[in-house]
Amino acid sequence: MTDSHQDQPTSRRIRIDVPALTRVEGEGSLKLAIDGNQIKQLQLSIFEPPRYFEKFLEGREYQEVPDIVARICGICPVAYQMTAVQALEQAFGHTPSSWVARMRRLFYCGEWLQSHALHIHLLALPDYLGFDSAIGMAAKHPEAVQRGLALQALGNSIIRLFGGRSVHPVGACVGGFHHAPAPAEISTLHTRLQEAQEYAAELTRWCALLPLPEDEDDFISVALRADTEYPFYRGALVSSDGLAIDAAQWDSHFREEHTPHSTALWSLYAGKPYLVGPLARLNLNLDRLPKRIRTNLESTGIGFPSRNMFHSMLARAVEIELAIHDALELTSTYEPTAHPFDPVTPRAGIGFGATEAPRGLLWHRYETDTEGLIKSARIVPPTSQNQARIEQDLQRSLQSFGLDHSDEELRLHCEKVIRNYDPCISCATHFLTLDLERRR
Amino acid sequence: MSSARLLIIGVGSPAGDDRLGWEVIARLKAKLPDEANCDLWALDRPGAGLIEYLDRAEVCWLVDALLSKDTPGRYLQPGLELLMQSDDRASGSHGFGLADTLRLAERLGMLPQRIELHCLTINSADTLSEQLSPAVDAGVNGLVERLYQRLIDGMDHADANSQG
Known part of the structure; x- marks a missing residue:
C-alpha cells in the first residue's frame, strides 16, 4: 500500500492481486482504479487451467x-x-x-x-x-x-x-x-x-x-x-x-x-x-x-x-x-x-x-x-x-455501494461480489491484497 | 496402544513428492496383516472434507508432505499446536489447507482424542511427474517401517493383554 495519507487526493488507484496458487482451481487478479467518483479501470483477470x-x-x-x-x-x-x-x-x-x-x-x-x-x-x-x-x-x-x-x-x-x-x-x-x-x-x-x-x-x-x-x-x-x-x-x-x-x-x-x-x-x-x-x-x-x-x-x-x-x-x-x-x-x-x-x-x-x-x-x-x-x-x-458478467456486476455494484467507502470496505465488497459467483478462483479471492495508490 | 481403532490418513496429490502420503498408505497396506486394528485412507487434497474422517476416529495418524528447503525425505513429527499456528491458507482447495482444516475441526470439537502428525520434508511438488524423488522414496520406506513397527508392537501388546 502506498501513499495513502496525502491531502486532497484527486484520484486513487486500487489494485487487487491474487497470488499464484498451485493447488487450487485457478488464479486471478482484479485491478480497480478510481478517479474521484468514477471507476476508471476495472479488470478481472483469470488464468484458466x-x-x-x-x-x-x-x-x-x-x-x-x-x-x-x-x-x-x-x-x-x-x-x-x-x-x-x-x-x-x-x-x-x-x-x-x-x-x-x-x-x-x-x-x-x-x-x-x-x-x-x-x-x-x-x-x-x-x-x-x-x-x-x-x-x-x-x-x-x-x-x-x-x-x-x-x-x-x-x-x-x-x-x-x-x-x-x-x-x-x-x-x-x-x-x-x-x-x-x-x-x-x-x-x-x-x-x-x-x-x-x-x-x-x-x-x-x-x-x-x-x-x-x-x-x-x-x-x-x-x-x-x-x-x-x-x-x-x-x-x-x-x-x-x-x-x-x-x-x-x-x-x-x-x-x-x-x-x-x-x-x-x-x-x-x-x-x-x-x-x-x-x-x-x-x-x-x-x-x-x-x-x-x-x-x-x-x-x-x-x-x-x-x-x-x-x-x-x-x-x-x-x-x-x-x-x-x-x-x-x-x-x-x-x-x-x-x-x-x-x-x-x-x-x-x-x-x-x-x-x-x-x-x-x-x-x-x-x-x-x-x-x-x-x-x-x-x-x-x-x-x-461468468467472467464478463462478474466484471459487469462489479462495475455497477461498486457504484451502487458507493466509491467513497474506505479502501478496506471496497476490497471486502469486491470480494463479496466475486465470491457470490462461486468461481473457481474464490479460493484465491479470499486472499486479495490491496495496494492503494493516490495521485496528486 | 489403546484398543480404539486407529485411523491412518495419507494426504497428498499426484504431483511428484506431494504423493508421499498416498505412498505411505499403499506400502503400509501391503505389509500389514489383515487383523491389524486400523483403517487406512489415501485422500486427494480433501480440504475441509478431511473433518468427516477425523470426526469418526478416536485415534488418528495423519501423514503429509511438509514443504521445506531442508533435505528432502527427512522425517518430522510437528506438534499439532505448531501446525495449527502455521499459515498454509494458500495450499489447499478453496483455501482450506491442512492447518486451516485442523483449526476448524478443533473449533468444532471434531478432532480425534489423539492425533499424531507424521511428515516428510519435500522441496517441491513436481506437477509434471507422478514419481517420488529418490530421497523422498527412501524417506517413505523409513516412515512405513516406523509406523509398521508401532502397529505390530501394539498388536503384540494387545495379544499379551488378552492372554493375561
Whole structure:
C-alpha cells in the first residue's frame, strides 16, 4: 500500500492481486482504479487451467477422457465427467440405458450437495455474518458450520459410491459406470438422505433470513431446461430472453474471445455478458421444482425469478434441497444391475455435451476418429462464462455501494461480489491484497 | 496402544513428492496383516472434507508432505499446536489447507482424542511427474517401517493383554 495519507487526493488507484496458487482451481487478479467518483479501470483477470486440457486430450483414447477431465476441477469433477461422456456418446450414436441415466443424475446430486454446502457454509457465509473466515465463524455459529460439513460429507458419500473416491472420482465411463453400488450401500445412503431432508429445508429458510444486500440488476440468465425435471444432466439450452437451442448450436449464439487483460477466454451471448449458475438455473426453472421445495421457497417471502445477484446464496440452498429430494427418489427405487455400463462402439463423429455444473453451464465438444481417438476437444467451463458478467456486476455494484467507502470496505465488497459467483478462483479471492495508490 | 481403532490418513496429490502420503498408505497396506486394528485412507487434497474422517476416529495418524528447503525425505513429527499456528491458507482447495482444516475441526470439537502428525520434508511438488524423488522414496520406506513397527508392537501388546 502506498501513499495513502496525502491531502486532497484527486484520484486513487486500487489494485487487487491474487497470488499464484498451485493447488487450487485457478488464479486471478482484479485491478480497480478510481478517479474521484468514477471507476476508471476495472479488470478481472483469470488464468484458466482447462485450456491446457483440451490439448492434452488430443490423440487420447475415448476411454481416457472421463478420468482426464475429472482432473480439471477438484470441486466439480463429476460435471466434467458427465459432460464428456454425454458428448462422446452422442458422437458414437449411443443412448445410455435408463439405469445409467438415473444413476448419473444421482452421481450429479452428490456433487451439487458437496459443492453448494462448501460454498454456502465455508466460503460465502462469513461475508454475511461478519467474519473473515469459517474458522472465525465456527466459534459463534458452530451449528451452521457443522451443518455445512455434514451436507458436504453426504454429497461426498454419493460421489464415492459411484466414483470410488470423492475428489477426482474414477468410476464413470463412456457407456455408464465401472460398477454398480450394492443395494445395502444405497439403503444406508437413503437413510442418511432422509435424515438430511428436513435440515436442508431449514437451510433454505435460514439463508433467506441472512442480511443479503438489496442490489437489483439487469442480466441475462442462461441454463439448461428439461421437459419435466430440474436440470442437471439434460435439457435444452435456454436464456431469459427467449433463446432455446440444442448444445450443438452453441457456436451460433455464443462466442469465446480473448481480452487484453486476461489469458482466459471470455464467453459472450449475442455479444453481451450473461449469467450461468444457481440463480440463472432457478430463474429459468422455477416451475421445475418439486412442489414441496417450491412451497418452502415461497414461504421465505423472497420472490423468484430474482434480479438480485446476492440471491444466488438462496438459490444454492434451494438446490441442496432439490439434490436431496432427487437423490431420495433415485435411491428409493434403486435396482441393482449386473450391467452398469453398455458397450460402446466408437466411430468417427462429433458430439456435444451440456450439463449443469454446480457453478453453472458446462459445455463440451469432441471430434473423434474411427478408432475413438480424440481429434479435437473444446471445453467451456462456467467460470469463464461468468467472467464478463462478474466484471459487469462489479462495475455497477461498486457504484451502487458507493466509491467513497474506505479502501478496506471496497476490497471486502469486491470480494463479496466475486465470491457470490462461486468461481473457481474464490479460493484465491479470499486472499486479495490491496495496494492503494493516490495521485496528486 | 489403546484398543480404539486407529485411523491412518495419507494426504497428498499426484504431483511428484506431494504423493508421499498416498505412498505411505499403499506400502503400509501391503505389509500389514489383515487383523491389524486400523483403517487406512489415501485422500486427494480433501480440504475441509478431511473433518468427516477425523470426526469418526478416536485415534488418528495423519501423514503429509511438509514443504521445506531442508533435505528432502527427512522425517518430522510437528506438534499439532505448531501446525495449527502455521499459515498454509494458500495450499489447499478453496483455501482450506491442512492447518486451516485442523483449526476448524478443533473449533468444532471434531478432532480425534489423539492425533499424531507424521511428515516428510519435500522441496517441491513436481506437477509434471507422478514419481517420488529418490530421497523422498527412501524417506517413505523409513516412515512405513516406523509406523509398521508401532502397529505390530501394539498388536503384540494387545495379544499379551488378552492372554493375561
